[in-house]
Amino acid sequence: MRVAIYAIRNAGSWRIRMSLDMRVDLMWWAGVARDPTCTIVFIARELPLGWALKMGQVKVQGRGIDSWNIDQWKRYAIESLREELEEEGKFQSNSSFLSEKSMWIWRVQDGCNTAGDLSVHSQRNMERGQKGMELRNSMGAGELKGDSIMRRGHIQENEQRLSEERVQALWDSSMKDAGRGRKAGDLRLHGVMQAVLVDANELAKVLEGRSLLAAEVDGLLAEAAPSMASDWLTATQLAYLQGQLMLGAGVAPAASPCRGAPWQRRRKLPRCRRCGSVALGRTACATCGSAACTYCEACLAMGRSRACTLLLRGAAQPAVRGTAGGSPTEAVGRWGLSAAQSAAAGAALQFLAKPTSRVGIGREELKCNVSVPSTPDRFLLWAVTGAGKTEMIFPLLASILEAGGRVLVATPRRDVVLELAPRLARAFPDERIVTLYGGSEERWRSGTMTLATTHQLMRFYEAFDLVIIDEIDAFPFHNDPMLAYAAQNACKYDGKFVYLSATPPRQLQKEASRGILPHAKVPVRFHGHPLPVPSRLDMKSVAHCLHQRRIPVKLLRNLEQSIKRGAQLFVFVSRIRHIEPFVMLLRRYMPRIRIEGTSSVDPQRSEKVAAFRDTQIRLLITTTILERGVTVARSDVFILDADSGLFDEASLIQMSGRAGRSKDDPAGRVFLTSSHWTSSQKGAISQIKRMNRIAQKGGYLTRDPMNKQASPEH
Incomplete structure (x- = not known):
């Protein structure tokens, strides 16, 4: 995929943005910009997605940047993408994504002060915790003319006319792109843009807690929202600008601090943002036009993840905390637990009720459109074989569900998923339970409780308040960093992890013995007899x-x-x-x-x-x-x-x-x-x-x- 990319100065600072539909961005910034010096520098109309994301990871800065001309911006873009351009050269590519002729500068306030032609502004919907957008003073059916966008005075007359022509050309070319995954119609019409707003909010809703490549988004929308299945890119761009979605690529460099010039930082190896594996494979790509598009070989079975493949992630909500769950006697009465089971479940409930050890809201890397999972707070439930681990997690699940949260139980094998599903359904008859495994018909359904094989976790992002990993020591989870990465991504950054195992990995045993890892041991089976000694x-x-x-x-x-x-x-x-x-x-x-x-x-x-x-x-x-x-x-x-x-x-x-x-x-x-x-x-x-x-x-x-x-x- 190729996207448009531009730099914008707003509220006193510069930032690189990318766009799936520039019509949305032109209208957005004309409405929300309150900085009289707000300026957009259009860099490229069609840049490979991975290149655009790399530029967007770094804070834009440089001496005299506010007065840079087109030639200086071109040099900045070339320096930012030096590694990519060098790689293209190795493949003797003739691709040319950066051209001085395609760059122009738009002073936003000069454009929108004339007639309020592009007046779109955002407001926060406090009840739903989402951002909404309303349109005012939309343009009717008139064309977007240069005279209504640029006013004389700030730049020389010939540069102004050239910029006006390019703004108009950009709008016209974006109109022609309608039908290729973008909304048809003139977005300046009130009814058309209102329809885009409805689609953006619906898209953010169905993608909440998801991490999906473009082809997977097609599959999800075909089932969950068929009305927008063919033109969701426009709605995606609006949801991105409203902060409801994060745009990324299937493969991107590892996260870097959001400061410093891009050519001053050490090179980062590209990694798959779905499975976390280092991605070193390169091939010519007809989709983005690059001769050296990086792709991931580790998770090919779930669809090809490329540097130019769009990856959408829904914005996460803060995790809920469970209640302490009452006394062990209450747990026994409700779930029929033995004394040993109840004591362990009580310790786990106390863990769920504690605030997370990580404070603050959000992650700095999210501002850079890059996400690296951090290890959530963990608890080990170390129970001997036959101790009844499934019954012990019932109080934990109930604690989070009753607080309005979502829970995930992940297990290594499909047959265990199929065995556990009816038991959980009997224990929680009022909950929506989704079972996910290879070939599952419920792949795109959403529920308060999800029961899945570990590979299915790659399609989630900060979706669950509680993640329970059953048999953490078993194949394929054990010693597979790809699945560990997916599991951590599936848990909210301030959520909780509970590991279940009769034979925890040696590292977890050491952490438990040193007091680093909170844990509870269940040393006896439910019938109260000792374990047979071999x-x-x-x-x-x-x-x-x-x-x-x-x-x-x-x-x-x-x-x-x-x-x-x-x-x-x-x-x-x-x-x-x-x-x-x-x-x-x-x-x-x-x-x-x-x-x-x-x-x-x-x-x-x-x-x-x-x-x-x-x-x-x-x-x-x-x-x-x-x-x-x-x-x-x-x-x-x-x-x-x-x-x-x-x-x-x-x-x-x-x-x-x-x-x-x-x-x-x-x-x-x-x-x-x-x-x-x-x-x-x-x-x-x-x-x-x-x-x-x-x-x-x-x-x-x-x-x-x-x-x-x-x-x-x-």
């Missing part, structure tokens, strides 16, 4: 067993004992290629039970997991794909090759957590089989034992689960 079986690797075509006696004996006690058996292996041959080998030894295998590449995975839950399959050989989110009432766990480098401490704890989750079978058995005793195995067992000690010390353990109020199925 036992070790010293045996050869799975590969060795397959090569020998033999199952070690100690492993076979324990498998048979689990079958006799009526348990379902999870058998975890480290390699997908081992699953089928190990299934065939086990079937020889245990022909009376149904044995199956599944993995991430198995098209029948869902059917097999369902059959396993229904006890049709008694022994399921799988990988870490089932280490989370699967609950089977009576189950034992066997982790083969537990010394594999693919099994870290967190994954061993998660796999072990498949056992003992039911109140009817709280003491499931867990075995780690390996030929070596690794630090990951030692750490996993140590953490499980430590949680049991904390639970015992806190008085949360019971030997009679019937004395505890049963929580819903976890």
